[in-house]
Amino acid sequence: GQQVMQIPQYQHVQEGEDFTTYCNSSTTLSNIQWYKQRPGGHPVFLIQLVKSGEVKKQKRLTFQFGEAKKNSSLHITATQTTDVGTYFCAGRMNTGFQKLVFGTGTRLLVSP
Amino acid sequence: EADIYQTPRYLVIGTGKKITLECSQTMGHDKMYWYQQDPGMELHLIHYSYGVNSTEKGDLSSESTVSRIRTEHFPLTLESARPSHTSQYLCASSPRGASGSREQYFGPGTRLTVT
Numbered sequence: 444g445q446q447v448m449q450i451p452q453y454q455h456v457q458e459g460e461d462f463t464t465y466c467n468s469s470t471t472l473s474n475i476q477w478y479k480q481r482p483g484g485h486p487v488f489l490i491q492l493v494k495s496g497e498v499k500k501q502k503r504l505t506f507q508f509g510e511a512k513k514n515s516s517l518h519i520t521a522t523q524t525t526d527v528g529t530y531f532c533a534g535r536m537n538t539g540f541q542k543l544v545f546g547t548g549t550r551l552l553v554s555p
Numbered sequence: 556e557a558d559i560y561q562t563p564r565y566l567v568i569g570t571g572k573k574i575t576l577e578c579s580q581t582m583g584h585d586k587m588y589w590y591q592q593d594p595g596m597e598l599h600l601i602h603y604s605y606g607v608n609s610t611e612k613g614d615l616s617s618e619s620t621v622s623r624i625r626t627e628h629f630p631l632t633l634e635s636a637r638p639s640h641t642s643q644y645l646c647a648s649s650p651r652g653a654s655g656s657r658e659q660y661f662g663p664g665t666r667l668t669v670t
Contacts (some may be wrong), residue, residue: 476658476659485662485663486645486664487661488658488659491658529595531598542598542600542603542613542614543591543600543659544614545598547596547597548597551594
């Protein structure tokens with residue numbers, strides 16, 4: 444079946460360090476979305492990437508969509524304790540309902 | 556913040572009981588979804604709906620059923636709860652958009668424990 448994998452599964456950084464999570468799909472995607480889920484909370488939409496090679500920035504967060512539209516990355520510069528949570532990519536499939544398939548998630552812990 | 560509500564937030568129930576998890580949204584969104592999420596794990600789509608009187612099963616096999624009689628309401632029912640149903644259930648909705656590519660807004664979730 445369609446799979447979206449993320450690495451690493453977990454990362455613990457010191458405040459101020461950078462962080463990157465990578466997302467890889469087994470199939471080509473029509474677009475990709477990123478969500479953040481705080482501990483005990485629900486996923487909250489961050490951004491959507493549509494075009495091959497697209498790069499978008501939100502303050503300290505940089506999102507990239509691969510040229511082949513099968514992978515994506517989220518980079519956080521100078522992490523803060525408020526960045527703690529699990530980051531999920533979600534790939535929109537090209538077929539039928541164009542369902543969203545969520546990645547396995549990367550849990551980020553930031554120590555002050 | 557999106558207006559999507561789920562009740563109850565927490566539920567502990569015995570095996571064999573029938574339960575209904577409620578989900579309502581006030582944004583007039585056409586599409587609604589139910590996901591199952593174990594702690595720290597990915598979300599699995601169990602049901603979705605394009606609109607009123609439209610329901611489909613998702614990827615994860617589920618013994619639950621859903622209905623969509625009104626745009627704003629998308630309840631999920633378990634006819635006979637089992638311990639394997641213990642999980643968090645997240646409801647989401649999204650507006651209609653070009654090629655269906657719109658973000659999803661999630662409710663706070665229902666944490667279900669079946670004893």
